[in-house]
Amino acid sequence: MKNCRLCKIEKTLVKKSHIYPDFLYKDLYDKNHKIIKVSTEEIIKKNPKISRPSSGVYEGGLLCSDCENRLIGGKYESYLADILSGKNKDVKCTKGKSGDIETLKVENLDYERFKNFFLSILFRADICTFEEFTDINLGPYNEKIRKIVYENTFTDDLEFQLNILKLDKNSEFDQLIVQPFRSKLETETCYSFLLKGFLITINFKENKTSKTMKDNRLKQTGEIIIPIIPKSTERKFILTYLDLK
Numbered sequence: 170m171k172n173c174r175l176c177k178i179e180k181t182l183v184k185k186s187h188i189y190p191d192f193l194y195k196d197l198y199d200k201n202h203k204i205i206k207v208s209t210e211e212i213i214k215k216n217p218k219i220s221r222p223s224s225g226v227y228e229g230g231l232l233c234s235d236c237e238n239r240l241i242g243g244k245y246e247s248y249l250a251d252i253l254s255g256k257n258k259d260v261k262c263t264k265g266k267s268g269d270i271e272t273l274k275v276e277n278l279d280y281e282r283f284k285n286f287f288l289s290i291l292f293r294a295d296i297c298t299f300e301e302f303t304d305i306n307l308g309p310y311n312e313k314i315r316k317i318v319y320e321n322t323f324t325d326d327l328e329f330q331l332n333i334l335k336l337d338k339n340s341e342f343d344q345l346i347v348q349p350f351r352s353k354l355e356t357e358t359c360y361s362f363l364l365k366g367f368l369i370t371i372n373f374k375e376n377k378t379s380k381t382m383k384d385n386r387l388k389q390t391g392e393i394i395i396p397i398i399p400k401s402t403e404r405k406f407i408l409t410y411l412d413l414k
């Protein structure tokens with residue numbers, strides 16, 4: 170028996186731990202019912218080479234069943250799945266505008282569960298040994314994030330500042346799942362992932378870039394503003410984010 174990477178207790182570990190939750194892969198299948206998945210390097214090309222694994226990414230020997238199913242599945246993923254499916258009736262979403270940019274205002278989120286769901290993806294991507302996750306290297310933050318995810322801890326909303334941007338409904342990146350990637354923004358670390366037409370960014374500490382998005386961040390009050398990136402600027406925007414412009 171080995172120690173579970175999340176609770177650190179010696180236990181039987183599950184044979185298949187997933188990185189991205191299964192519900193994210195729903196509706197993301199092509200005609201052959203294979204998942205459409207693209208690497209960040211491929212995005213810069215005009216016609217991305219699309220790889221089609223038949224299921225999500227799994228790795229065994231990382232987590233115990235309690236952490237995998239009860240904590241990550243039961244506490245975090247089910248919460249997100251219920252929001253996305255509309256089953257959660259507490260969360261309110263209203264359309265708005267900020268200058269020329271259309272926005273979505275989401276309210277009544279469970280601040281810790283919502284935020285820590287995304288941190289749990291980063292944690293899992295960090296402990297996963299597969300090559301596609303080598304960009305995720307949390308270093309000393311691994312232990313800090315492990316504790317936050319394990320205990321569903323409250324963190325200040327400027328620490329691990331969470332922002333979400335939505336792609337236009339006609340976006341060419343709409344149906345892609347892109348593995349988490351690291352952006353070099355100033356001296357601070359920022360990790361992002363592109364999921365189901367949403368670009369999620371986590372700035373570990375306050376920096377020049379995070380400050381420009383501060384007003385839209387997930388706040389302790391359970392509110393977040395999601396700007397919608399117009400299709401005409403999305404490619405430039407995403408490439409800038411990937412630092413591949």
Ligand SMILES: [Zn+2]
Pocket residue numbers: 173174175176177178232233234235236237
């Ligand atoms: Zn465990």
